[in-house]
Amino acid sequence: MRRTSDFLAHSIAREDRADGTILLRSKHPLGPVVKSSSDWLHKWAVKSPNQTFVAERSGAGWRKENYAATLQKVRAVASSLLARGMGPETPILIMSGNGIDHGILSLAAQYVGVPTAPVAEQYSLIRGAHDRLRHAIELVGPKMAYVSDAEQYGEALSIEVLNSVEVIASRTGSYSAVTSFEDLLFGDNGVDLDDAHSKVGPDSIAKILMTSGSTSAPKGVITTQRMMCANQTMLADALPFLRERPPRIVDWLPWNHVFGGSHNFNMMLANGGSLFIDDGKPVKGLFERTLENLAMETGTLSFNVPVGYAMLLGALQSDIDLRQRFFRDLDLIFYAGASLPQDIWSGFEQMAMEMKGEIPLMTTSWGLTETAPATMMQSEPINRSGVVGVPMNGVTLKLIPDEEMRCEVRVKGPNVTPGYFKDPKKTDQAFDDEGFLITGDAMLFVDPRDLDKGMMFDGRISEDFKLLTGTWVRAAQLRMDMLTWLAPIANDIVVTGADRNQIGLLIFPDQEELTLQGYELIDDNGAYRCDLLQGEIRRRLAERASKVSGSSTRVARAIILSKPASMSDGEITAKGNLNFRKVLTERQRLLERLYDDADPATINI
Template sequence: MADKTIATMIQRRVKESPSDAAIRHKVGSDWKDIAWSDFAKRMENIASGLLTAIDIPDRAAVSILGNTTANWIACDFAALSVGLRTVPVYASLLPEEVGYLHTDTEAVIAICEDKAQLEKVREMRGGFNFFDKDYSADDVKVQHIVVMDPTGIDPADDWESLADLEARGAEKLAETEADRKRRFDQPERDDVATYTYTSGTTGPPKGVIQTHGNMLAMLESALATGIFQSSNVSAGGFFLFLPLAHSFGRLIELAGPFFGSPIVISSVPTLGEDLGATRPGFLPAAPRVYEKMMSKIEAKVAGAPPIRQKLFHWAINTGKETIPYRQKGKPIPGGLGFRLKIADKLVLSKLRAALGFDRAEVLLSGSAPLSVPVHEFFLAMNLNLLEAYGLTETCPGLTANLPDNFRLGTVGMAFPNVEIKIADDGEILAKGPNITSGYLNRPDATAEAFDDEGWFHTGDLGSKDEDGFVKITGRKKELMKTSGGKYIAPAKLEGRLKLMPMIQEAVAIADTYNYATALIALDPEELDEWAKQNGAEADPNSEAVRAAVQAHVDEVNSTLASYETVKYFRIIPMLTVDSGLMTASLKVKRGPVVERYKHLVDEMYKNS
């Protein structure tokens, strides 16, 4: 029987697996498990505490600001258990951005990770300006603030600690019992569970309405693929380092209780160390994570003795030979299978263990295109790296490759219960129970996103082959038209440029011009590694670095049509969220990048 709401799904997990690990997280230097029975008690206390903090209306919105932690998840599950709607907020957002999310959702309680997040809420409560619109203090409906980690915060009347809220909630469990049960029973499958915001680069972000049914339908579709039903996933758990304000991260948070696997909590700075320590069964990540792993392995091999290098390349090439059989679910021929066993014993198993992937059942890549060479490298290590595709509006999946049915260079086939079709102009359209009904307070944007037949317009361009495998070719609104009338997809150029490990991001430019150029941002860590390998200075402005990048650009150009080739490039500093040139979900803000480096763009076109 299908779960009615996220809360009933979690309740089912607690009843079925009370002693199983719900959360695996680091406490000091040790990794600790929190059993579902203990986590459920925390959720109950927090729910009771929220209901006694203020006179909170049914279905009110509660925001959660901060990085991925056990506290974040406990607060989210607790709020959902009493029918509240949660609003995940990136820790990196500015006060005015935080303010907009609160006024748009009319959130009445703000749960902050620490002092830094508290200060943002305090600032926005006084009013703010966002995209040339003034918001007054009266526009902000927050009545109460809760702080998870109150370190360094002076006592004040405008906040309380999560510990104090939990303690009060525990004292008032009996008093709140009837109200908690009423609120728990109230939501239906089509009621709103959460508002998740898409990054706004040219206007205010849009609040995607995600119902209990949307989120559960996505989990049910994943269940139907069978990729998570293994002992390795159950034991190793779902590795979660992604922000919980990201729809991909939120899916993993809910997949833990749905599939009965622990949620292994990590962070970007400790990613490598934590993978080695926890040996997860499932890792979801953006392509950049896999690119950096591959780059580090190759750099280490480059410094090894010739015999070890030769053995490494033989083992990887042997692994690559198995890909044509694996992608069609066919058995590997005897001779190749024998060589693979030797390669695995001598090299591949050691590589997997070094990465923390010795019991990884599935690695998933999403949020950006995965390059074929990187994909082949991980498949060659005898790992199931699968590329998938979706959007915040699809909670977040539409298509995925499967371990025994995949095609390189594609994002796989539609999930069960999801329909995909390609419009006449090449745009990918979708239908399915996991797809949002629209955007909060934005009827204009909702009308633009859905056509009269109910198809959701993704904004992505692509194709679908006769077997249903989908390939992404670019963003509809990002197609660049040269002065000669040729159309260029920037994602194609940028994806290939970023295959060089030291290139963090690339921004292609060609719209209205008669040739393409690029702004290229370098990754300082990868630049240092390159410099060590080549006996050069790690200076992005040096001739050696420029020559290396130019050689790579020339290689990329050899794979492109003449009108697509990058004629000139300029090196710029690494793009970051703090610089205002990347969104909180780490997507490049193309317009602001081009505007900030307009002098370099003008330089590249001065003779055009």
Template sequence: MLENSPESARTIRSELLRPAPTEPTAYGRLPFRQPAIERIERSDGSFLLRWSDDAAVGLRERPLSADAPTTTVAANVVDWLSVWAAARPEAICLAERESSGAWYSVTYAEAWQQIRRIGGELRRRSVAHAGRHGLPIVPIAMLTGNSVRHALLTFAALYAGIPVAPVSPAYASPGGDRGQLRSLLQVLGPACFYVEERTAFAPVATELGLDSAGLVVGSGPDNDWSALLAGDEAIAQSGHETAHGKALAKVMFTSGSTGKPKAVVMTHAALAAAQAIAASVLEKIPDTQQVALDWLPWHHVMGGNIVLHRCLRMGTALHIDAGRPAPGAIAATVANLRELSPSQYINVPLGFGLLATEMERDPAFATRFFSKLEYLTFGGAALSRDTEDRLQRAAERAVGHRIAICAGYGATETCGPGISTFWPSNGADALGLPLPGVSVKLVPVADRYELRIAGPHLFSHYLGDAQASAAAFDEEGYYRTGDAVQWAQSDFPGAGLRFDGRLGEDFKLDSGTWVHVGSVRARLLAALGSFARDVVVTGENRRFVGALIFIDEAACRTLVPDMAHLGYVELASHAAVRTVLRIALERANTGRRASSKHIKRALVLPSAPSRDLGEVADKGYINQRAVISNRRESISALYAEVAPADVVCAPIDQQTD
């Protein structure tokens, strides 16, 4: 890898990039600003990308108001709550389904009043624990899923200067990884733990030896909510006076998909800048209130920062979705979307695929979904061409035009935003161009580029890990993402960047040849179309590249009539599914005989991905490392001297030497 420094990286030339103009009637009215991105080519082969000075109004602090420019930065993201409490006091701020099925909601005026009282009580409880781990006030750990009270507690803590640390509730669920939870809590050293119900969490607290006095309970018998609402607003206000700038605001853990989870420290300045960056790509804040429905978990940056903080910045009516992007669990999302017509909608590719199936089954559902929609955003994984085409067909039937499908790329370490296609893009692996205020560096690595990011929204360090903190940044202050990218169109850089895999996922065959996992995986997924949920590429220190396939049950059931009633296990072993895989394998290998690009064998995994074993992340994508660790029997079959009958082999005339 080439190293860059101000001294060694001399500018060779600079040019402005503009995405191709969009015909308004093709996609409807889009709310985005038109960018002019400066591309700087440097003598060491690297590139810098950033909004040009004449195209972007600088991000900066200004007086807050409902009509403030989108580039306005608040000192504390929760300060926006007071703006909407004044401008839209009776408008919905947060809503969720009650057990009766009715919506329970909190208005902006109610939220603004409640978070100051809750903040006072939280600060009173937390201040007694000051000084641990070198922090003025230790964090409160949020050990629960998304809820109205979870959101209010988060806003209250941020307002009152108490660090928030959302932790995956899966660790505290039956069968959850207690060892991992214990490890994360040891890093945090929290003074308080927020849970929804005391009874459900009691066994976990006992097992981990947690002090019951530190529990803050939101619901159920013997809860603390009344006590929280009786807090002293003056105490919260006192804490708020220091809750800005470099003060610690939030600690979020990385997913651990390529290693041990790291505790990412986010300051108030970084969170405020991140939200301004995300908003600043819009021409203006809409005059009418936007409606959002979202399930994305708040212990991940996409849900916990981008979505939840967007509610504060935009004055959105955020409806919390109890559905999930999984067969069966998607039903709750569909039911909600039959009532709500979102203004924008964010999901992971798996979720969009399931919704596309429902739109094809019920055109009235598609009409309701698209009726007020401005654009879709996906993240977490690449959107398949098949899913994109199905969504566009549904949109054209429902509202008479295509819908802008925008990619979003960020990381926990960027506190959310980074790169986006803020224009209609056609590309499953599209990433786009940097958002206003973000600077991107592309560093050559063989035939690709490593993506690095700089800006006021970056994290400060990893809690308790000085070595990893130092290694995370290069000598120019850019965060090393570990992701590889390419130009989406080599002859038109205005089309932006495309994802080309995780550098940490790449491996060598036993011949010493490097395999770029991202490109191999994307090629086979494209060949399989809707029949595969995901692909896991194998072959590290082995003689050839292989692939493990998770099938899409709904798509596979359409192959022949007698498959309509079959479950995953029966489908995985069906001859029709193996035929599809054989054809796809041949298609993916066409013109690629090199051992690093040629997939010699593939196997449909005999069971669906397991959440309990960590194979499915909270956002619905597949954890490749966990699958390879758990599916050793399948990998042994894949690399057996004589391939078993259920292993699909590439045609002899395609195989490499």
């Protein structure tokens, strides 16, 4: 059974200021922090040279790279970068998804202080998203770009802003002007690799990570070595079992995001672990590949989003062999992106007890791209979802409470970005006069009398709005509530009502679910009409309205959108989330119809 020493006990210090501001910090000191990511690579190449570091699917099995081979290849590629005159002022744009060569190139660049800028592969593969790709290229100004397959990414490579950029590809195909990644592996003995490596330190830029662009054009978040290295110490302080045995994950989360590319990738590297790249995803048509990969390899840690866990729970319930393998060595179930539904949480608890007689730590954390990302974590075991925990070691939170003790959150710590790439104006706007990062997120105490019980995420301050009555609506929390009430009909929702009398919903339906249930839909210029479906939604809205009070939570109307959200129109971010402002702008006509009681597509109660 688990020991108390497997988890860091919460111990929080609080400082109350005269203006009502609250400062929170952990009483535990931050552990030792290495100088750069290459310190980890050198350590494990000596200590565990034959341990698999990273693996990807190859035919019926896996292509694997151990720590010794990874270090050798990283040094070879790093010397090739130096021979091309690359350094801190010549970033590398990475245009394709997770892969061994992607990982080696990233570590090689970090080895000699060359920043990388990984962007969502959708920006390259979806023609309508090429404007996002152009924006990233123009902002970053890369000297080199990498793709896994030149044929697959050929249309994106023809974008004019890449004309003067050397393109590296693992598979060049018929593109003679593209350099093979194999060429970089030959290295170059004419450069002083060790001298360049010695100059990399905590302030060196490791990555430029693009924000999702949910409220404005994507910004380039400067990610330094200090941020990444400090964050891994924070995580290992909070989860001591990471240091007790090398962790192992089978993980699909994309490396252009801070969670997959910094949190998970570096967690394996920092602790001598193994990362098996899952080339599946929790979507229909690709989840079967995830199950195939899990039948071959399972992890000591599991990272996923709630929809992924819902799909996985169903698969585990129907496959006893997979269930036994999945739980056998499992130390952690970590969810991110949204709160894990309690029935899914309970399902995993029950299954874990049946399989191994104990429950892995089930938890989440809170943070941003700008915080590397982990800033708060629930490191003590609990039996419910939705709690993001307490400040991690080395972090200070500044909380600005309102009259209901809902707190705006600001952050200071070694994991916080120094700013945005080539954007001093937005950098200045991002910090207050004490140097705290203004996150725009809100939190609530689980129990204001016991800080060690942690906090719960309570939405984005910027998503809140006022009705005409002056009543504030907490849109993020309401959206999550309504997704539960309208499951499985609603795939996603935009909450409306700013400067109006009532709260409304723009519903993006689950098209497959509607077909499965046999609804006969009529597309009325962007909105579905269907008496049975509209009646079912009206019934659910009325049932919920009978259980809540006050105009700040009562949803009075809805409309069902017939056109899915579009990435090319900017309605979907690189993370796959809705850009709420863009949806409201692009569908202004439908928003007006939502508040027209005479419109046949409008559902009102």
